[in-house]
Amino acid sequence: MLYEWIDERFRLPEVNVPSLGKPDPETAAGMVRTRWGLAEAPAPNMVHLLEAHGVRVFSLDPDHAEVDAFAVWRDGVPFVFLNTLKSAERGRFDAAHELGHLVMHGSEHACSGPEAERQANDFASAFLMPRASVLGHMPSGAHVDQILRGKRIWNVSAMALTYRMHDLGLLSDWQYRSTCAELSRLGYRSGEPQGMSQRETSQVLTKVFTALRSKRVRPGAVAADLGLTSEEMNRLMFGLTLTTFEGKGQQATAAATRSLSVVP
Ligand SMILES: [Zn+2]
Structure with missing residues (x-):
């Protein structure tokens, strides 16, 4: 209703969100990046980016803290709702995750469950941390202090960068597990110490x-x-x-x- 109220009175950006059912999440993320002219650059403010391509972004009522975020197509218009109680970095990841659902699991390819969640996470990871960019900036076997500096390049959580580096073969299974344990000890599982100073908003x-x-x-x-x-x-x-x-x-x-x- 709020969106309709606004839509009746303002000319909002046109919807430019592709529906890509077939490609794997990594390829789908690359296709959206290309279509939106991002190439390999770090993603800008994710809420502004989604809005510029016609996604209507709102926040979730804090009473629903157990919901991370969700996305829905309604009459050809994509909506994303974000939880504002998590770290700013996780908010960016949620926005990219929901973009993945809109692109890969839209009205034409409706699907849900653990497999869809995994795909949306892989999409978000690839969208926020493009392969070439991560390979160009992060050394193989990076230490925790290098990861904590590196995460600022893409404005992602330390855990998300660690996952991506393991995914791209920059961390072995053993290095991945020990890095996660160390980050957890430093408080990076439940939060993002010294993280982004401001949450991204509409x-x-x-x-x-x-x-x-x-x-x-x-x-x-x-x-x-x-x-x-x-x-x-x-x-x-x-x-x-x-x-x-x-x-x-x-x-x-x-x-x-x-x-x-x-x-x-
Ligand atoms: Zn999801």
Whole structure:
């Protein structure tokens, strides 16, 4: 409903998410990278990237902390919902994982279960840490301190980079297990010490609510239109409204904001 409210009033980016059922996750990730012009470069802000290609990204209500994230196609529009309680690095991985579901398990190739989860994880790993990029930056048999420096190149968790390096043959089975144990001891299983300073959040929602505010439409008025409280709406929007937009102003007519472009 929130998306429809916005969609009626703003021109949002067009959907540019391919549906690729056949290729393996590594190939599918490469195809999406090529289509989006990323080549082998580290992925930029994942929420902004998804939004620029037409994915509508919202946050999950923190009451549903047990859900990592989920994605769904609805009337040809892809949606991703992200958990905001995990580390920023894991948030990026979740976004790439859900992109994998949209690309590989969309409406045409619906599938779920452990195999689909494994494929989505492999997609996310390859999308965030392209093979050539990792092979070019990380030495074979890298030590934990090298992994902790290296993870900043791709803004991934130390565990995710360790998994990818093992996957690419840069860590032996034994090195992989001992690195995971060491990272776990240092607190990298449950969190991401000295990780990214800021969580990635929505650019579209920021632009929409900035534009609304310039028209003196307050977030509380939008929420009321939808039969939500401000707090309920805020939980879908990465907490952006309470921190950024809730200010004084009058409710304007919805028509005043119609057709305002928020395409980046
Ligand atoms: Zn999944």
